Amino acid sequence: MPTLADIGEDNLIRKLMRGVKLDGDVIAGAGDDCAVVRGSKDEHTLLKTDALVQDVHFTLETPPKLIGRKAIARVVSDFAAMGGTPRHAMITLVAPPSMEVEFLSEVYRGMRAIAKEYGINIVGGETSRGLVLMLSISMSGTVPSKRWLSRSEGKAGDVILVTGRLGGSISGKHLKFQPRLEEGRWLSENAHPHAMMDISDGLAKDLPRLALASGTHYQVNVASLPCNPGCTFDQAWGDGEDYELLLAVNPRSVKSLMQKWRVAFPKLPLTIIGKLVLPGEGRPPDFESTGWDHFALSADG
Numbered sequence: 414m415p416t417l418a419d420i421g422e423d424n425l426i427r428k429l430m431r432g433v434k435l436d437g438d439v440i441a442g443a444g445d446d447c448a449v450v451r452g453s454k455d456e457h458t459l460l461k462t463d464a465l466v467q468d469v470h471f472t473l474e475t476p477p478k479l480i481g482r483k484a485i486a487r488v489v490s491d492f493a494a495m496g497g498t499p500r501h502a503m504i505t506l507v508a509p510p511s512m513e514v515e516f517l518s519e520v521y522r523g524m525r526a527i528a529k530e531y532g533i534n535i536v537g538g539e540t541s542r543g544l545v546l547m548l549s550i551s552m553s554g555t556v557p558s559k560r561w562l563s564r565s566e567g568k569a570g571d572v573i574l575v576t577g578r579l580g581g582s583i584s585g586k587h588l589k590f591q592p593r594l595e596e597g598r599w600l601s602e603n604a605h606p607h608a609m610m611d612i613s614d615g616l617a618k619d620l621p622r623l624a625l626a627s628g629t630h631y632q633v634n635v636a637s638l639p640c641n642p643g644c645t646f647d648q649a650w651g652d653g654e655d656y657e658l659l660l661a662v663n664p665r666s667v668k669s670l671m672q673k674w675r676v677a678f679p680k681l682p683l684t685i686i687g688k689l690v691l692p693g694e695g696r697p698p699d700f701e702s703t704g705w706d707h708f709a710l711s712a713d714g
């Protein structure tokens with residue numbers, strides 16, 4: 414009998430979701446950074462849930478305020494990827510009975526601070542005992558119904574870009590990254606990307622996901638990746654937890670996009686790293702071996 418390690422995370426989700434039927438209110442179900450459901454005439458509702466697990470996403474040596482910060486920031490990053498805005502959050506807390514109360518108070522201080530920064534209401538949650546600390550955050554929000562961005566509308570010929578710099582997140586950025594919320598909305602309004610997502614599992618995993626969803630192959634120039642200081646191109650390609658935006662843009666809009674970007678976000682690089690191509694003209698979406706898969710043996714401890 415195959416195990417989770419044999420088939421990996423993406424195949425597991427595809428298999429589990431195969432029999433699920435959706436009604437006409439669902440505009441996009443599993444497969445994107447957020448689900449999109451019908452809201453008002455002008456705005457769709459976005460939904461996302463994301464878990465932060467002890468010894469996977471943080472350790473008990475991590476400053477607790479930063480654990481709380483990361484739990485919320487990761488979800489905000491998924492709203493950024495859709496060109497949307499997060500609004501309300503619920504928090505599921507699982508913790509062992511031996512945990513000190515003050516540790517969790519600090520975790521919540523961290524969550525409250527970043528929720529305030531991004532205008533998010535924490536409206537409730539759920540609590541259970543468990544073997545390790547886990548925080549699962551569910552959020553709802555909005556996106557203009559004419560401008561929500563998926564992973565699946567990339568076209569062969571599109572230029573692939575990333576915001577910011579990649580690699581080496583484990584040395585601190587995975588706790589302190591700034592979700593690209595303003596940038597995501599700006600890109601949706603000004604660049605009209607065909608496809609966008611955030612980079613959580615590493616470009617090596619997330620770029621093939623975007624290509625697969627869009628039905629294309631891709632060409633990437635690893636030596637053109639914008640690396641964080643001290644990082645190699647391999648790290649920028651495979652480390653993950655960058656929480657930068659990855660987008661596919663019509664080649665005709667790229668020049669003016671770059672000019673406008675430099676004015677709007679002078680401190681943040683926007684870098685061309687490759688292009689989407691027709692199947693057969695580049696790397697196929699299942700080609701890469703690095704990047705993060707929760708069930709890969711390399712992710713084990």
Ligand SMILES: Nc1ncnc2c1ncn2[C@@H]1O[C@H](COP(=O)(O)OP(=O)(O)OP(=O)(O)O)[C@@H](O)[C@H]1O
Pocket residue numbers: 426429430442443444445446447448463491611613614
């Ligand atoms: N257990 C599950 N059951 C149903 N759908 C799932 C499950 N886990 C993930 N999904 C869906 O699969 C897609 C990918 O999930 P994932 O959590 O990897 O999102 P992501 O945006 O790719 O990564 P991240 O949350 O790190 O940004 C999402 O659309 C999500 O809703």
Ligand SMILES: Cc1ncc(C[n+]2csc(CCOP(=O)(O)O)c2C)c(N)n1
Pocket residue numbers: 469470581582583587613614615652653654705
């Ligand atoms: C060198 C290096 N090794 C490991 C890690 C950890 N890590 C990388 S991706 C990921 C999953 C994130 O999202 P999700 O849980 O949503 O899939 C985790 C926990 C790192 N940052 N750097």
Ligand SMILES: [Mg+2]
Pocket residue numbers: 446490491494610611612613
């Ligand atoms: Mg995502």
